[in-house]
Amino acid sequence: WLSCMTVTGDVKPLDIMLELEEENIESRPIWKPMHMQPYYKSYDFIGAGISEKIFESGICLPSDTKMTDEDLDRVCEIIKGLWHK
Secondary structure (H helix, E strand, O other): OOOEEEOOOOOOHHHHHHHHHHOOOOOEEOOOOHHHOHHHOOOOOOOOOHHHHHHHHEEEOOOOOOOOHHHHHHHHHHHHHHHHO
8 A cells, every 4th residue: 555656867756755745745765775774784685776776766655545536636746746847
């Protein structure tokens, strides 16, 4: 039920989070990969940089079982508007 997206180009996840926050809509960054967290930095990990790319370009979108179609449309319009500034 968690909806996430990644972005490329000039619009960054923080831009989206700030724009949504202006409208009192909560969003969050994608979870930081374990190997990037201070406690685990010295441990080996398996990976080719994919999780870092997702962390840097991803955002967890607003989601709730009580969201209406109108709520969803509002969030989408706010996000799409960032590319039209």
